[in-house]
Amino acid sequence: SYELTQPPSVSVSPGQTASITCSGDKLGEKYTSWYQQKPGQSPVLVVYQDTKRPSGIPERFSGSNSGNTATLTISGTQAMDEADYYCQAWDSDTVLFGGGTKLAVL
Amino acid sequence: QVQLVESGGALVKPGGSLRLTCAASGFTFNDYYMSWVRQAPGKGLEWVSYISTSGSLIQYADSVKGRFTISRDNAKNSLYLHMNSLRAEDTAVYYCARYRRLGYYFDYWGQGTLVPVSS
Numbered sequence: 001s002y003e004l005t006q007p008p009s010v011s012v013s014p015g016q017t018a019s020i021t022c023s024g025d026k027l028g029e030k031y032t033s034w035y036q037q038k039p040g041q042s043p044v045l046v047v048y049q050d051t052k053r054p055s056g057i058p059e060r061f062s063g064s065n066s067g068n069t070a071t072l073t074i075s076g077t078q079a080m081d082e083a084d085y086y087c088q089a090w091d092s093d094t095v096l097f098g099g100g101t102k103l104a105v106l
Numbered sequence: 107q108v109q110l111v112e113s114g115g116a117l118v119k120p121g122g123s124l125r126l127t128c129a130a131s132g133f134t135f136n137d138y139y140m141s142w143v144r145q146a147p148g149k150g151l152e153w154v155s156y157i158s159t160s161g162s163l164i165q166y167a168d169s170v171k172g173r174f175t176i177s178r179d180n181a182k183n184s185l186y187l188h189m190n191s192l193r194a195e196d197t198a199v200y201y202c203a204r205y206r207r208l209g210y211y212f213d214y215w216g217q218g219t220l221v222p223v224s225s
Contacts, residue, residue, distance in 0.1 A: 030210075031209055031211070033209075033211035035151070035212070042201060042215040042218055043143075043201070043215050045212060048206070048209055048211040048213070049209045054213065084150075086150060086151050088151075088210075088211065088212070089210065090210035094153070094165060094167065095141070095156065095210070096153065097150060097151040097152065097153060098150075100151070
């Protein structure tokens, strides 16, 4: 069965760029979305269809997807960006989530 | 504005049944696919099921196939999840989410309802 793999954790200093990866076989051929989830809250869509940002999501959030890896990039990371991030894709009529990455802003 | 409000979560014994409801507002409900996604305590997100606009297309995760049934009532702007033969591993917060089928993403989520399965 298809799997999406994310690193369990990523650390970044305030103001720096954070990159969170999501790997899967030929993932670049599928649309990938990204969700931010803060403790005790519901997930929020931050990137969809690989590179698009929903209205209200800051421009510092961007996405890319090529080959076997999709990447969520947060430029000028702020303390408020500390959260869990999940990638998500679709394969064979089912929806898949990555295991999630905890972003620490230190 | 889009609102999704789940209800029905409750403590249930292993082998028991439960029905969750998601009340939708702020958009034309029958124009959108809908879905359930769950999250076990301290764990990641797990997709459960989705249903097409008319209810004619339904898919389930292997972990719930044969035990859970998704349905919708477009006249009542409501989404349902009927859960049977519940197991301890079904313990989770269950989220209702609007599913954008053309782009394969969830653009709005409810606040979730907790379903603990324990004797």
